[in-house]
Amino acid sequence: MRQNLQVQRQMSPVFNATRRNRNIGTVRQGHGQNNKASIPWPALHEREWAELIGRHEVIKRVVLRRDLFFIVEDNYGGCAHACSIDDICYLLSNLPPFDWYGLGIFVLRQPTEKQRILKPAWGRLLYDADLGTLSGREILRGPAIMLEAIDFDAKLVWPRSPGPDERAELERLREDGHQIIRDRRSCTVSVSRESVRATQLYRTLFHEIGHWVDFSEKVRRPVDDGGDFSELSKAYFSRPIREREAFAYRYA
Numbered sequence: 001m002r003q004n005l006q007v008q009r010q011m012s013p014v015f016n017a018t019r020r021n022r023n024i025g026t027v028r029q030g031h032g033q034n035n036k037a038s039i040p041w042p043a044l045h046e047r048e049w050a051e052l053i054g055r056h057e058v059i060k061r062v063v064l065r066r067d068l069f070f071i072v073e074d075n076y077g078g079c080a081h082a083c084s085i086d087d088i089c090y091l092l093s094n095l096p097p098f099d100w101y102g103l104g105i106f107v108l109r110q111p112t113e114k115q116r117i118l119k120p121a122w123g124r125l126l127y128d129a130d131l132g133t134l135s136g137r138e139i140l141r142g143p144a145i146m147l148e149a150i151d152f153d154a155k156l157v158w159p160r161s162p163g164p165d166e167r168a169e170l171e172r173l174r175e176d177g178h179q180i181i182r183d184r185r186s187c188t189v190s191v192s193r194e195s196v197r198a199t200q201l202y203r204t205l206f207h208e209i210g211h212w213v214d215f216s217e218k219v220r221r222p223v224d225d226g227g228d229f230s231e232l233s234k235a236y237f238s239r240p241i242r243e244r245e246a247f248a249y250r251y252a
Contacts (some may be wrong), residue, residue: 013208015042023118024113035133037249046130047130047131047132048193048250049115050109050124050126050129050146051126051129051130051131051132051133052132052133052134053071053073053107053131053132053133053139054073054074054110054111054133055073055074056071056072056073056074056139057071057072058071058072058139058140059072059085061085061089063092063093063098063158064092064093066097066104066220067104068089068092068106068234069104069105069106069140070085070088070106070107070108071105071106071107071108071109071133071139071140072085072158073076073107073108073109073110075110076110077111077151078151078152078153078154079111079116079149079150079151080149080150080152080193081108081147081149082147082193082196082197082200082201083108083147083152083197083200083201083205083215085106085108087091087149087193087197087201088106088201088205090213091201091206095209099212099213100212101154101216102143102212102216102220103145103212103237104142104143105129105131105142105143105144105145105146105210105217106144106145106146106147107131107144107145107146107147108146108147108149108155109147109148109149110149111148112139112148116148116151118156118184119143119168120156121148122148122150122199122200122203122204123145123146123147123148123200123204123207123208124145124146124208125144125145125208125211125212126143126144126145126146127215128141128142128143129141129142129143129144131144142147143212145205145208145209145212147200147205148200150191150196152192152193152196153189153198154190154191154238155185155189155190156188157187157188157225158170158186158187158189159186160182160183160184160185160186161186162187165242167236170187170189171173172203173189173195173199176195176199176202176203177193177194177195177198178190178195179195180200188223192237198250203214203252205236206251206252207248207249207251207252208211208248209251210247210248210249210250210252211240211247211248211249212252213247214236214248214251215236218235218236219232219236
C-alpha cells in the first residue's frame with residue numbers, strides 16, 4: 001500500500017504550462033494587441049491622418065497685410081464648427097503680428113467618428129503640415145492650426161478623481177461656460193455652441209499660437225542666425241511635454 005502511494009506521488013506532479021503561466025491572456029503575452037482600436041488611413045499614404053482633408057472649401061483672407069488661407073471642411077455626424085473665419089481674423093488682427101509670423105494656414109476640421117473617440121482635441125498645431133485629399137491631391141503645405149468640429153450634444157466624461165492637471169482643465173472648462181456634473185463614478189461635461197466657441201477661440205487658438213511662439217524662439221529664429229534646424233528641432237521636441245504645455249498655457 002505504501003509503495004503504491006509513493007508511486008502515485010512521484011507520477012502526479014506533471015508540469016502544466018497553461019496552469020503555471022500567469023501571463024496567459026494578458027497584455028504581457030500580447031492579448032488584445034491585434035484588435036487594438038486605431039485610427040485607420042491608407043498604409044501607403046504619405047500623409048498622416050490629421051493631414052487628410054475631406055470635402056472642403058479654401059478661402060483666402062488678408063489680415064495685417066498677410067495672406068491667410070482657411071480650409072473649411074464640410075460637417076457630418078452631428079458636428080459643427082463653433083468658430084467662424086471672421087472670429088479668427090479678428091483675434092489675429094489684435095495679436096502682436098510678430099507672434100504669429102509664419103502661420104498662414106487655419107483649418108476648420110471635421111474629424112471622423114474614430115478620431116473623435118481615440119484622439120479628441122479642441123484643436124492642434126501642425127508645425128509643417130502637408131495637407132491633401134485622400135486621392136492624393138495636395139491642397140496646401142506649411143504650419144497650420146486646426147480647430148475641430150464638435151458634436152454639441154455629446155458628453156465629455158472625465159475621471160471622478162482627476163489629477164492636478166485635469167482639475168485645472170476642468171476649472172478652465174467651467175470658466176468657459178461648460179456644465180460640469182459629478183456623480184459617484186465620473187465627471188460629465190456638457191457642451192454648447194457658445195461654450196465650445198469660448199474654449200476654442202479664446203483658449204485653444206491662443207494656446208496653439210503659444211506653441212508656435214515657443215517653437216519660433218527656440219528653433220526658427222536660431223536657424224535664421226545660422227543654427228542647425230535638425231539639432232534645434234530635436235532639442236525642442238525632446239523637452240518634457242509638460243514644460244511645453246506650461247509655456248502655451250502662460251501665453252494663452
